Amino acid sequence: MRITLILLIASALLAGCEDSNAPAKPTAKSTDSAAAIKNPAANPKGATPQTLVRNVHALEKTDEQCDADGCPKVDLQWLTFENQAELNDAITQHLAAMLIHNEDNPNHDVRIEDLADAFLQDASDMAMASRQGWELTATVKKQGRRGDVITLSMETYEYTGGAHGVPSVQYFHWDLAKQQSVKLNDMLVPGQQAAFWEKAREQHTAWLNKENLDQAFRDSWPFDKTDNVFFTDKGLVLQYNVYHIAPYAMGQPTLTIPYSDLDGILRAPYL
Known part of the structure; x- marks a missing residue:
C-alpha cells in the first residue's frame, strides 16, 4: 500500500479518532466450549470464572468497477471479545500494523476497514493491477492459553x-489479569536473556544440520533474534517469516527450544 496508505495514516493522525458511524459487517458470537475463555483474574477467589465471548469479524471487498478475471480482493477475518475494550484495541492495532508492514509502530487511529479501501484504491490506480489478482488476506485465531496469558495467531498475505x-505470521500475547500485552522479554527471568539466545542458537545449528545446509548458506543466512514466539506442548517456538533466516523457498522456519532447556531462563508461570 503506497501513496494512498501514506495519506490515510496522515489523515488519521490529524483526525485523532475513529469514525463511529462507519459501516461494519455483523459479527458472529461464539460461546461454545471451543471459543469460551475463562478469566479467573476477573472474579473474586472462589467465584465462577467469567466467560469471554468471542466475536468473529469478517470483511470481504473487491473493486466494484472491475469485471475482469483477477480483480483485486480483500478478505480479512479477526477476533474481538465482549467487555474487553483494551484487548480489542490492541488486537486491531496489531493487525492493522501487520497489514501496513509497520509492526513496530502500531497506530491507534488507523481502521482496518480503511486499510482495505486503501489497498483496493492502490490497485485501481496501478496499470494492469485489475488483471494481476492483487490480494490482501488476514486471519486472526486463538492459538492457546497458559495461565492468564492468551495467545492469538495473526496471519496475513499480500x-x-x-x-x-x-x-507473514505474528503471535500476539495478552495477560488477562494485568490487561497488557506480553513480549518475549517479559517471559524471561531477568538477566537470562543471553542464556536464552544461546539456547536459540543451539536450535538454529541443529536445524541447519538437519536440513544439511552448506557453509555458503550459513554465511548468507546467519542466525538472527526474533521476539515472535508461541507455546506448544514440546517447548517455546521461535517463528521466523520469509527472508528472515532463510530464502523465500524455505517458507517460514521455526526453532523449538524444549522446556527442559529453559528451566531457570523462562519465568515459572510459562513453564
Missing part, C-alpha cells in the same frame, strides 16, 4: 503482482 505474494 500479493501485488510479481512472482509471489508475501505471507
